[in-house]
Amino acid sequence: MELIVLLLVSGAVLLFIIFWGAVLFLLSMAGGWRRLDRSFRSAATPRGDFFRWMSGQMGIVNYRSVLNVAVSGDGIFLSVMKLFSPFHPGLFIPWDAILSMKQRSVFLKNYVEMEITDGDKKVRLALSGRVLSSHLWPEMKY
Numbered sequence: 001m002e003l004i005v006l007l008l009v010s011g012a013v014l015l016f017i018i019f020w021g022a023v024l025f026l027l028s029m030a031g032g033w034r035r036l037d038r039s040f041r042s043a044a045t046p047r048g049d050f051f052r053w054m055s056g057q058m059g060i061v062n063y064r065s066v067l068n069v070a071v072s073g074d075g076i077f078l079s080v081m082k083l084f085s086p087f088h089p090g091l092f093i094p095w096d097a098i099l100s101m102k103q104r105s106v107f108l109k110n111y112v113e114m115e116i117t118d119g120d121k122k123v124r125l126a127l128s129g130r131v132l133s134s135h136l137w138p139e140m141k142y
Contacts, residue, residue: 021086028087031061032123039118042092045079048072049134056111056127069127071134076127093125095138103129 028034036058045068054067056078066084070077075094079085093116100115110129115122131137 024084025087027061031057031059032125033058033061033088033091035121036091036093036116036118036123037089040091040093040097041089042077043090044092045070045090046072046074046077046092048077048136051128051130051134054128054130056125058125059123067127069131071131071136073136076131101138103132105129 028037049071051069051071053065054069055062055064056067056069057063063080063084066081068077068079068081075092075097077090077092079090080088097116097118098114099117099122102113104111104113104126110132111126112129112131113124113126116125117123
């Protein structure tokens with residue numbers, strides 16, 4: 001009896017891990033993280049202003065309070081909390097890969113909307129307006 005319970009619990013845990021991995025893989029594909037990973041993967045967090053627990057949206061996928069963002073003079077580094085990190089490696093997006101950048105406000109919430117290119121296709125990224133407090137953030141001249 002104990003063996004059956006142990007096998008059932010182990011099977012349920014394994015099934016959950018497989019399901020969680022599949023969900024994270026699909027989210028990385030749907031939002032564009034996987035596409036940007038091909039050109040902008042980076043394991044090292046650059047020196048600069050660091051923001052934890054940020055919210056953002058990449059493509060159609062919302063990342064609510066799970067993003068870590070570092071702003072440097074060379075670009076933006078994005079990573080997600082460890083629980084969500086499978087299929088979401090760290091990304092360093094240089095400023096010259098950002099085609100357009102606009103500040104927006106919806107229901108008293110400020111955010112920055114960017115269009116990023118990997119040289120082939122474009123991915124839309126919106127980040128909480130908190131990143132604008134970085135002294136390293138470029139002027140909005142796009």
